[in-house]
Amino acid sequence: MSLSSDLKSLDEMKKVLEDLTLNVKQVQDDLLEEILAHNANTEYLQRFLHGRSDKELFKKNVPIVTYKDVEPYIERVANGEPSDVISAYPITRFTFSSGTSGGKRKLLPFNMKYLENIIFISKLHSFVICRHINDAEQGKVLRFDFIKPESTTPSGLPAVPVSTNVLKSDYFRNLASKHHTSPNEITFCGDSKQSMYCHLLSGLVQRKDVVSVSAAFASALVRAIDFLKEYWKELCSNIRLGQVSEWIEDISCRNCVSEILGGPNPELANLIEKECNQISWEGIITRLWPKTKFIECIVTGQMTQYISTLEFYSNKLPIICMNYLSSETALGINLNPLCKPQDVSYTFMPNMAYFEFLLVDEVNKVEIIVDLVDVKLGCYYEALVTSFTGLYRYRMEDVLLVTGFYNNAPQFRFIHRNDVALSIDVETTTEEELLKAVANGKMVLESSDLTLTDFTWYADISTVPGHYVLYWELKAKKKSTILELDEKLLTECCCTVEETFDFLYRKFRSKDGLIGALEIRVVQPGTFDSVMNFFISEGSSLVQYKTPICMRSIHALAILEDKVFARFFSDKPPPF
Incomplete structure (x- = not known):
């Protein structure tokens, strides 16, 4: 996410981080009590807790589940039944997982609690970046974000990818308008090709303001460079003439990009043309955006294959992999952003969800479940999540390795998905x-x-x-x-x-x-x-x-x- 100028002071954010990571057990226990107190009388939990909300009964009676187990309950809400089938908090919309990891898109509940968690992670993210990179907040982010048009469930509730739900929230609209080279109109364009073109055009015109180049995944950044290879001549023509290509038909995109162009700029067009016309595109990011301090995207798991490509394009700028987020919940943050991509570990934030961990024991096949504070260094676990969105002891299917601790908060490296x-x-x-x-x-x-x-x-x-x-x-x-x-x-x-x-x-x-x-x-x-x-x-x-x-x-x-x-x-x- 972007850097925010309206963050609490660095000292205040540091105190929040220290309090959370020092008091992990208390924060987790309080969070579970709050979740159960609000949701114990939902149809799903009533069967197991009978209206009670104590931790021991929860661990004894509530089963560990996969998406297949809870899908019927989610579908009932999607089809028009009240949210309290699974959640006491109103489910106002749904999100889709990408469907490219496990082979099937999951329909998951979304509510304000999820959004509040993402906003918290975004603020913490900005605090960590500012701590490690001087003047990172002084420029703009060339961020490649895209949305999907909304579909609806049978009951009429919106259903979109989780990224679209987040990007359309007031908080992130305001954040992007202040700190991104692309106005919201470009991100919200329903045509991804037009959106990509306008992201690049806006970013090139504002090249001297760009301090970071960013996308959700490394693959998206590589795709953006490939797109630039194909369209740089046309982009240069737009900048030279001060006019947007006719095929950009989205009126909002045309208007905002035309304003950014501000008229003909042959000098800038010539500079971009000179760089893009070279035989090698090594360092193209730093040549086109000379003040870029770092690249930001996910480079763990299957994204590791793109690390060398991004290093080639960026003259080996730091590649920062910050957040561990999923369609189900936010989990943690990388507190050491300048580490090598292959060394990325995420510190789990105990206020995001109630976390339990299933020990991955391929030898003894023993099912051992421990709390967040009880995981052991060097052991492999699969995370179980209990959240305010109606998921209880839900298997994330991600296998994680405990690599260390920040105060009392465990740090995990993503290893692989169980279902792949x-x-x-x-x-x-x-x-x-x-x-x-x-x-x-x-x-x-x-x-x-x-x-x-x-x-x-x-x-x-x-x-x-x-x-x-x-x-x-x-x-x-x-x-x-x-x-x-x-x-x-x-x-x-x-x-x-x-x-x-x-x-x-x-x-x-x-x-x-x-x-x-x-x-x-x-x-x-x-x-x-x-x-x-x-x-x-x-x-x-x-x-x-x-x-x-x-x-x-x-x-x-x-x-x-x-x-x-x-x-x-x-x-x-x-x-x-």
Whole structure:
């Protein structure tokens, strides 16, 4: 989020942070008591608590649930039943999760408590940035935000991606109008292409004011640079003439961007043209926006693949990954924003939700659940959330590693999602392993003229035996070079990827013959943009979109298959 000039003083914010993180147990216990006192008589909790609100009864009687368990209750409210089916606080609208991690969009309740939490995290975020980066609040943010038009539930309640609900709130409207290069009219444009173009045009005109370049995910920033590569000549023409392209038909966008342009500016157009016309785009962000101090976006999980690309475009500016947010709740914040992207850990804020943690014990398979203050350093957990939005002991499906503590508040590193995995037989290959395998495969490409731009996985059981399929979109490192594929090199990539997997996969592949040779299917350039456009047409938000690590959509797979133009297989089983 943006930096806010109306924050409490740094000393006041520091005191808030210290109080919260020193008194984690008390804050958590008080929060749970408040949640239960308000919601004990909802239809959902009444069955388990019988109107009471004590912690021990809650832990004994209220079950741990997944989205599938609570979906019927959520749908009842969406269909017109009162909010107190699950929440004593009025549910005024719903949010959609992106649907690109677990394969299905989730419809989740949204109320003012959620928004209050996001506002708190935003203020804390600004405090932390100001602490670590001098004069970060003195300029503007070139922020690539987009919204989705509202749909409605059968009862008429609005339903949009969570980012849209947040961006449309009064607080964030005011924040953006003060601190972003793009007026709200650009963010609220319903056409993402027009919005992207106007974000860039406004940002280029105000290039001397930009102190940070930001988006929700690293993939969105890379997509913005790719868009700039395609449209920089037209953008320069707009700036030179002081006129917006005719295809920008959104009247609000046209009017506000025309005002920002302020008339012809051939000098600026020539400068941008000179930078964009160079053979290499290395450092293009700092060349176009010279006062940029940092890049901000999520670079954990599957976004790690974009770190090297962003470093290339930004002359290795700090890449800051600040907030741990989800469609269900806000969870924590990175209190060490200048750490390396691979070292990002989030300090859980005890006032966001009541947190419990299910120990991930693959060896003993024992179900151990502990409170936030009782997690152990070096252990892996899955977070359970109880919130004011009607979720009680809800499994987040995120596996986290405890990396340290800030006062008494645990710090967690995101490892992988539980519901993202591949399997042919009884083996399970997790998101973490799949990402590591791709990273190893990319290293094989380093000596070539090829670079990986996007990927996804699929377990193909139509063959006997079934096998893992890795879809790769590749491009030449030099933009003028024709894409040429070396069979020996790509076969080596297949073998290297396979060698990354665990003992059980390698046993089934090498000794038992239950898994077939890993396959890399190379798709045509632009294929993953088509996949993204498909998911957006299905309701995903451009802000929240992430290429699925494991592809489950039949329609998206059909898009990929239609664009496959080369196939490569590992030519030997991995060492066993």
